[in-house]
Amino acid sequence: MSDLESNIVVPRSELEARWAKCRRFLPEVAPRAGGIICFSRLQIYYLSGSFVNGAVWLPLEGEPVLFVRRSFERASIESPIKNIVRFKSFKDLAPLAKQAGQPLTEIMGAETAGLTWQLGEMLTSRMSEYIFVPGDKVLAMSRAVKSEWELEIMREVGHLHNTALVEVLPELLETGMSEMEIAKYLWNVFFELGHEGHMRMQTFNEEIFLGHVSAGDSGIYPSSFNGPLGLRGVHPVSPFMGSGDKFWDEKAPLSVDCGFVMEGYHSDKTQVYWSGPKSSIPKEVLDAQLFCQEMQALAAENLKPGNIVSDVYAMVMAEAEKQGYMDGFMGIGECKVPFIGHGIGLTVDGFPPIARGFDIPIEEGMVFAIEPKQGIPGVGMVGVENTFEVTPSGGQSISGNDFDIICIE
Known part of the structure; x- marks a missing residue:
């Protein structure tokens, strides 16, 4: 763990309130989804408090999982999330989430605007056993x-x-x-x-x-x-x-x-x-x-x-x-x-x-x-x-x- 400290940290209470809003709107937008997964840096910041390259899995219940490509150390300094893990490929997300105690659900809301078409196709090919449904409105309504x-x-x-x-x-x-x-x-x-x-x-x-x-x-x-x-x-x-x-x-x-x-x-x-x-x-x-x-x-x-x-x-x-x-x-x-x-x-x-x-x-x-x-x-x-x-x-x-x-x- 680094001895460095962030000059500004989003309070965990603030993040918990954001998670609660997403969980409020998810059943309205995607009633079959067991959670929502986000990919854009801005949405990652909104849900984790750190503007990093990666993804966030927010299940309907329990602690979210912050997957980080870069920088794991920065995320560990800035984010109050307890489950912060490194990953290299989309195929790593499911086993890492399971290991963190928050397994991905068969049907997930997805931030479709957070990926290019190219990356979206890569995601679905690497995680073909999962069903992704649009969840962008969940995030929009929460942030509103x-x-x-x-x-x-x-x-x-x-x-x-x-x-x-x-x-x-x-x-x-x-x-x-x-x-x-x-x-x-x-x-x-x-x-x-x-x-x-x-x-x-x-x-x-x-x-x-x-x-x-x-x-x-x-x-x-x-x-x-x-x-x-x-x-x-x-x-x-x-x-x-x-x-x-x-x-x-x-x-x-x-x-x-x-x-x-x-x-x-x-x-x-x-x-x-x-x-x-x-x-x-x-x-x-x-x-x-x-x-x-x-x-x-x-x-x-x-x-x-x-x-x-x-x-x-x-x-x-x-x-x-x-x-x-x-x-x-x-x-x-x-x-x-x-x-x-x-x-x-x-x-x-x-x-x-x-x-x-x-x-x-x-x-x-x-x-x-x-x-x-x-x-x-x-x-x-x-x-x-x-x-x-x-x-x-x-x-x-x-x-x-x-x-x-x-x-x-």
Whole structure:
């Protein structure tokens, strides 16, 4: 055993609460499964407290088994799990689990998104006597409901995020800056405040790096990212942050949609700036911004335990239709996205999205990013996004409460 110590350890009580949530949802999602097995590093961290290469077997009862390729020593230092074993091949999993006193069951829930097709075929060929059924929804639903331990981290993340975008960045902005210059200033501010640098997406093949810095019509430029705010990005192969060739002109919006992460947990926030006094903002822009703020408030008010996620989406879309904003709401043309928010936590794009078809009861402790935005042809995109914690009285913003456009004169 190593004499080294980890500077941060996820409490065993926290892990036990996570295991209990998975065991709560597993019979609903995969009623025949005797447990769930996970392969992605993020899910391994969620269930074990260590971001290692391997797998985790969580049976319906008893102690989980953490299988480790690399690094066994790191896992032993960081994870409170009692059953930590080395393995080299998928064929080793069953005998090692049996040896640890937690044999694999004939039918198992599996984190299918945690393996490539190639590795999935290898798994089933090496373990042909077992039946694997999709268990991803178990993990998604478990992670959607945050513990108080997680919420404390996220509240601090949201606070620092608001400090960066509302208090610090405005002092550094000047009309005429390129999007890339603004992105560099923002990175410096974020890092000074404790941003860890590496953000994560859950969706396969989706990437993120800082977020979007969109000046003027960049906000309605076609985006490959599954979000309403457009951007030109650094380069076609790196459609992130902002372009060094796109400048923030006078009397134009600047939309900054960037995530903040600490201890693995994210907040999401969009702040719109205007290059000029408030008197120079066209009525069309002010009205669109106010509409988005109203839609954020409507959604937040209805993020109450027992309400249905898809009903919140339908309510906001009906109001957008009523007020005549549907054409540019949540994007223009083919860039319009079919959601008005999403869960958030260990990934930016957490479960569930606030969208049609997600007939899921909202629970206290869930956290959502609500992001109503309005595209304006010839101008760009305005709107808001903030991170909300579900409480008995509705969603409470943990990323600030000042949602107006910030004018830079």
